[in-house]
Amino acid sequence: MTLAVLDINDCNLQLWAGSQHAQGAGYALFSKGDYQFGNDARARARLEPRSTNTRYWWQLNTEPLQPALGPARHSADLVHAHLQALHSDAGRPEQVVLAVPGSLQRDQLALLLGIVQACPFNATGLVNRSVAAASMLVTSERAFHLELQLHQATITELSADGDTITAPRTQPLPGCGMLQLQERLVELIAAAFIRQTRFDPRRKADTEQALYDVLPKVLAQLRSTGETIVEVSGNRASISRSALTEAGSRLFTSAAEAIGANAAHEQILLDPIVALLPGIDGHFANNRVLAEDSVNQAVQQHRSVIEQSTDELVLTGTLPCEGMTIRPNVEALADPVPPARREGKVPTHLLVGQSAYALGGRNHPLAMEATQETSGDWVLSTDASGHTTLNDDPYAGENLVVGDTLVSEGTTALLIEVLS
Known part of the structure; x- marks a missing residue:
């Protein structure tokens, strides 16, 4: 029987349960006396900013919410309600394995497990999501996982010895979260609209929301084409990938500093959303992009190690590197093959x-x-x-x-x- 797997990353929480797949960002909206979570809440975040909370996964605790958001007392209440919504959307599986980020503090992890006990499903496993994803891909003795969350990014160091892989440390990168990156990307795109059309999509909440909504599609197009047309409220602007590279500069610099002197050549695993950022390939040449369901696939592969039957779950932080040959990371030491000559006029x-x-x-x-x-x-x-x-x-x-x-x-x- 296929395991149900919840991959917890507040940029995009995902729950797989057989053929069912529910997903949504860590947004909570309280409007007209009811809560909405995930993508529905995100689609109204710019329209109802005072009714939206994006910090409840990042600041998981039992402190009173400031500001208040409906009847929820604290962020733990919002996490509980969001888990119930995901569970319902995924067909209500009875048992779920939790994949959690390495940045989750011990008291937050304990609180999360307490919240799960009040949910209509049982947690039968707990695993570090970076280790799970890396167990299927890492090909060097040392690698890193660059993870983007809503309010911060993290770098997780991964260590493999040929048989197993573990994560010695996870370092937060403050100020480099998805929300900060989105803000800068939208600012750059809006500036292009003003230059080209004199239309500022940030002047009104509905057009600003429309720009945020189209941003993932824009980044995906730029990843493959290098230039695209963005349309908001009947106005069109041409955007190039190179025009947006500055938006991720703080993240790229912070990540490189956390990795160390050989950052340009270390093997870097990127969540799909990180790989969309313009300019990232120029900073980390030896990167691998994780599949959307990489954590789910890894849990299915290693279920005998991860799945537990005890009431008190233990975090699985070490997994087998099955089917892989671990080799030293020697790319930086190898003699490069000279590139073929490109035809064209010689510039001056x-x-x-x-x-x-x-x-x-x-x-x-x-x-x-x-x-x-x-x-x-x-x-x-x-x-x-x-x-x-x-x-x-x-x-x-x-x-x-x-x-x-x-x-x-x-x-x-x-x-x-x-x-x-």
């Missing part, structure tokens, strides 16, 4: 804004240098690797041609040919 200048800078010069505002090879081609210095993107992909030593777009630490440049 970098165009940054309305100013052109000669290639090879040192007065340009980009945080990298270009050198000219004996063939006449221009390439970037090796220091640019992992920090600069070429046409929205991580720079990997290719020769530069006219029409290329470079982004280095948030500054964008177009490669051009200036005729004498």
Whole structure:
């Protein structure tokens, strides 16, 4: 029999129960005398901000809610009600395995288990969600899981010895949560609307909500195409991926600092929502994107280790690395294969804004240098690797041609040919 699995991440809580799949973000809305949770609540968050709470999973406790939200006394009441709603949407499974983030404090974990005891299902397992997801993918002795939550991000270090995998530490990254990232992305997109159409979607709550609603689709399109059209209330603006890379700069920098000196080459596991952020590939070249159901699949695979029959659940923090060969992370040490030469005109200048800078010069505002090879081609210095993107992909030593777009630490440049 297939296990029911609840993957707890407040950006998108997911409950799998056989063929049933319920999901929704950690939003609670109290309106017209009733609660709504998940995506229904998120769809009205900008319209009824004073009636919305997004902190109850992050600040899980029994302190009085400030401000109050309906009859709920504290965040634990909201978590209880949200769990009941998810359980109902997933067909009311009798037994559920809980996959929890490593950032959950011990007292919060104890409170969560107490809340579950008051729910119409039994918890039959408890597992670290980072360890579960990594058990299916990690191929190096050390790796990291970058997880995005509503009010913070976390970096979880993963250690594998060839037989098992565990998580020695989880470090919160304050100020880098999904809500902060959304705010900056919306600000950048709204600025593009103003420049191109003189329409500001933030001026009214309904058009601002519409922009937030379309944001996931916009990021998904930019991941595959590099440029897209965003439409809000009949107004259309062109948005490029490179125009939004600045939004995630604080997250990328904080994550790299938490990982350490070799961050550009460590194996990084990304939740799907993290992988949508423009510019992330330029910072973490050795990344793997987790599937939406990676935690569910891992729990099904390791149910004999995770499932428990005792009344007092114990957190499973170590899982087998079944079917995988663990190898040292030697990508950074291997001799790189020179990339094939790209065809195109040889550029002479970098165009940054309305100013052109000669290639090879040192007065340009980009945080990298270009050198000219004996063939006449221009390439970037090796220091640019992992920090600069070429046409929205991580720079990997290719020769530069006219029409290329470079982004280095948030500054964008177009490669051009200036005729004498």
